[in-house]
Structures are given as structure tokens and as C-alpha cells.
């Protein structure tokens with residue numbers, strides 16, 4: 001049995017009649033940009049998250065960039081983040097003019113190690129940017145307590161954890177801003193690039209809205225009172241996301257069930273399975289194991305027709321574009337080791353039990369366990 005890493009082909013079949021209606025409405029109105037569908041999605045997502053504002057933008061990357069800039073972070077400022085994340089987390093800090101400062105990650109959650117914050121906090125530290133890796137929410141109680149005590153901001157990268165909760169509160173609503181991605185493979189995936197910023201802060205929201213639309217003044221739209229970008233969330237994407245949002249919790253539960261089944265089937269394999277608490281704090285956007293001989297295992301699975309992915313092979317302090325920051329190999333040993341050992345297996349809503357058994361069976365066969 002062939003098992004692709006991600007199969008998006010069937011995802012929208014059931015929704016197709018509603019998609020047709022929603023897309024036709026956008027076409028009939030001709031409101032492809034700045035139309036009602038985007039405003040409606042923002043309102044519905046705002047209510048889902050329980051925040052004051054949601055601002056739709058055209059990617060998770062731009063959500064981060066606009067949030068960072070709207071928090072007033074720029075030249076001379078430092079932002080503490082993880083060296084083990086998608087590159088956009090780090091590059092948006094740099095594009096805003098600030099300096100990323102890394103702390104190592106925890107092996108069992110892949111999230112930044114809160115015990116290391118103190119050692120790197122300086123008078124220039126303006127914010128902490130935790131990433132909820134693979135769908136697992138970072139320790140937001142410790143992070144918010146520390147940020148409050150040191151008077152620094154928190155900007156959450158929720159690209160991989162849309163819908164997750166921590167102590168009953170949605171990820172992306174703990175900090176000053178939460179940055180979401182609607183990239184098609186994310187838990188709330190659209191039909192192209194898309195993203196959103198969630199915040200309770202009126203000024204941050206207003207700045208994000210102005211930044212996304214060429215710096216247009218909120219008081220007088222013929223005036224531009226700042227240098228902005230063109231990064232709006234298109235109506236067709238918003239129309240699809242509106243149809244998928246009501247099913248988000250259920251599809252996340254499906255991801256969790258698939259992850260737990262993997263954990264059960266891989267119990268005898270010499271791999272480290274992710275801890276998946278059943279309290280909503282992990283939505284298993286990517287089911288990622290730690291294993292020895294990772295590249296050989298990946299090749300073995302590929303030979304069996306099973307797709308996998310390596311997130312992420314190189315930690316950011318060692319990426320050529322970040323070497324100017326002055327870090328060296330050995331600075332973040334946990335992240336460096338995980339980059340050699342992490343392998344993400346197929347895990348998506350609607351995946352059959354047989355497909356999961358096939359993948360787990362192939363992993364066990366590679367290591368010679370039953």
C-alpha cells in the first residue's frame with residue numbers, strides 16, 4: 001500500500017457543493033480583495049479564538065512580520081526564539097531589523113526551553129517568540145509569567161498549532177499577538193497562501209491592518225500614514241476557510257487519534273514517539289518521531305512507497321544566512337541532535353487505520369521488531 005506524506009486530494013470532496021456556492025458568490029460580487037468573505041472569516045475566527053481582533057493577511061510569514069513590526073520591534077532590539085523551527089520565524093525577526101537570540105529546545109516537546117530564557121535576556125530583549133512546534137503548545141504559563149516579570153512582549157508562532165489549547169485557552173491568544181498560517185497542509189489549511197494575526201490590543205491590530213494595505217490611514221483612506229505592504233487575505237481563500245473552520249476541532253481530534261494509534265503501534269520500536277496529551281495541547285500537525293539511522297529509515301520507507309518529511313535538517317544558528325549572528329556548532333546541542341533524528345510520518349485527518357498500520361509496520365520492520 002502506498003502512503004503519501006500528506007494527501008490533500010480528498011480533503012475538500014465533501015465540501016465541494018458548498019465551496020461552489022461560496023466561490024460563485026465571490027465571483028458574482030467581483031469582490032476578490034477586501035470583500036465581505038474576508039471580514040466574515042476574521043469575525044468567525046475571532047470568536048473561535050476568543051480575542052478582540054483578527055487581521056487576515058496573505059501568509060503566516062507576513063503574519064509574523066506584521067505582528068513583529070506592529071509591536072514596535074526593530075533596529076537594536078532582540079527577540080528570543082527557537083533555533084528549531086521553520087525559517088520564516090527567524091527571518092521575519094531579521095526583516096523587521098531586530099536580532100534573533102536563540103535558546104535551545106526541549107527534547108520531549110521540540111519547544112523552546114524556558115529554563116534558558118534568563119541567561120539570554122538583556123536590556124535589549126523586546127520579545128519572546130515561542131513556536132508551538134508540530135502542533136504542541138509551548139509552556140505558556142511559564143512564558144507569560146516570565147515575560148510579565150521581565151516586561152517583554154510575547155508573539156506566538158501558531159502556524160503549526162491552529163486550534164490547540166493550553167489550560168483551556170486557545171494557542172495564539174496568550175501573547176501580545178498570535179500569528180497563524182493557513183498554508184494548505186496546516187490544521188486549518190486554505191487553497192493557497194494565507195495567514196492571520198490575533199490580538200487583544202487595539203493599536204497592534206490597527207497597525208497590522210494598515211501595514212497589510214499599503215499603510216493606508218484608518219482615519220482617512222486617501223492618506224497613507226506609514227510605509228506598508230500588500231499582504232491582504234484574498235476573498236476566495238477566506239471563503240474556503242469559513243467553510244472549514246467549523247470542522248477544525250473535529251479534524252484536530254482525528255489527528256490526535258491518529259497520533260495516539262501510531263504511539264501504540266510503535267511502542268516496541270526503538271524510536272522516541274511524541275508525547276500527545278489528550279487535553280488539546282497537541283494537535284499533531286506533524287507526527288514526528290526521533291530515531292537513529294533516520295536517513296536510512298526514510299529511504300527504507302520511500303522504497304515501500306511511504307512518504308515522510310524531515311522537519312528540519314539544519315538548526316537556524318547554523319544556516320548560512322544566519323552565520324553572521326556568530327553562533328557555532330555545539331551552541332544548541334538538543335536542537336542540533338534533533339535535526340539529525342527527527343522524522344515526520346504521514347498523519348492527517350481522514351487517514352485510514354490501514355495506512356497507519358502500514359507505516360508503523362514498515363518502521364518496525366526496519367528495526368527488526370514485531
Ligand SMILES: Cc1ncc(COP(=O)(O)O)c(C=O)c1O
Pocket residue numbers: 059060061062085086088089131157159160180181182183193194195
Ligand atoms: C512554524 C512556522 N512558522 C511560520 C510559517 C510560515 O507560514 P506560511 O507558509 O503561511 O508563510 C510556517 C509554515 O510553514 C511554520 O511552520
